[in-house]
Amino acid sequence: MPLSTRIFFAMTVASLFTAILVLVVPDLPGIGPPPKLDDALGWLTGAVTQPLFVGPFGLALVLYGWVKTRPLAQSRIRESHALTPLAAGLSRAQKLEATRTAFATLTPNADGLVLAELMVHAGVRVGASDIHLHPVADGATVVLRIDGALEPLGVVNAQQYGLLINRLKVLGRLAHYVTDRPQDGQFSLTTPDGDAEVRISLLPTQHGEKAVMRLAGLASKGPRLDDLNLPESVRLQLTRLLDKPQGLLFFTGPTGSGKTTSIYASVAHLQQHRGALAQIATIEDPIEFSLEGAAQTQVNRAAGLDFATGLRALLRQDPNVLVVGEIRDAETARIATQAALTGHLILTTVHADSSAGVFNRLLEMGVEPPVLASVSLGAFSQRLLRRLCPHCRRPEEPTGEQRLRLEEVGAAKTGYSSSDGCEQCGGTGVLGRVAVFEVLIMTDELREELKKAPNTQQLITLAASQGLVPLRVAALKRAQAGDVSLAEALRVSE
């Protein structure tokens, strides 16, 4: 039972106790003599309005209201539950190894509370983006996602897993009795290695509830364009579009392709270049970074706040720049295009398999072709690839099969790199990630074509003649530059 409910019940019981007390004890100060049976009801009415009764009950109500409405308190990890500090100068792989050992030593005696804190601390320490808890028959495995790759952290037994899930539900303010449907919540935790804003999602499986915790460092600065390591041509195309006073700018790619990061970096660029003129408002699900100076709103479907209603409300606040987390329904699409027609710059994501595919999705959602043609500025399709470790990178010849694939796309067959792994990358051969982009910039010709509601292939063909570089070609360019391996680049074209 949450603390607030416990306090409320305790105070209510105290009030009732007081009421009973004044019924049986004669001459209680301020109440008067005990009642005669015939006017007991009238007396009781009098009694409950007395300070002795109203006092505790009123206090309980006020306390309950305060506890319910106060902002989510930041819990601080207890000193004794934290992982011991690591020596300075360790590589990430060494940190992961040390964290794994510490986790294995500490878990056998840990309860749910300690486990939850240990796990978040471990995730923050090694820079994980997500913590996955996979329930299995006799417990659960804990896996961290670091730079897109899954790395096991350790295991917990079945009893501990039950306690852990309960603890996570308390932290995330979720209903602990619900085990048969998905739940989402969030909490923040201060660890010795940094602050974590944790979004937790629970999903029922055959072995119990599976939990995924997404770690977002709200305390850290959001991404900047410089951090994205964009090719100069893409950077120029993006900043030119961001200079436009109005229109729609789309980002697409599968989950985890970094499109949200691109949007945050774009907003940071706008803030820097437009200063106070950039009145920025967002409707997001979830808010992954806090943007200083921007009004960010979190979608809350339970409270009836979806992208469409949120967007409508934001427009009444008269922003210049709007971020819409995702356009996936006709209503949001209609409001967004209208807003883009009336002087707003809108950055958004759309689920599509290519930059040109974005426009077909919007046509399917019922946006009129001429409207779409006039408001669209461009579309960025992107993927995140694992970056080759620069410390152990070496030249590599393509294999026979790779040569065939390179021939198919007409790319060069030499000049690629690979890596075997070293101390710096923990033997993995990769370190961090790079984003590759396919950029479709709206030209007059493309606008004319879009008015005819073309299919995606027609649009791609025309865009290619206007200078669009397909995603797989962009990826191969990265491979030629030695940023990623050939195998990683070829994965994009699959």
Ligand SMILES: [Zn+2]
């Ligand atoms: Zn290396």
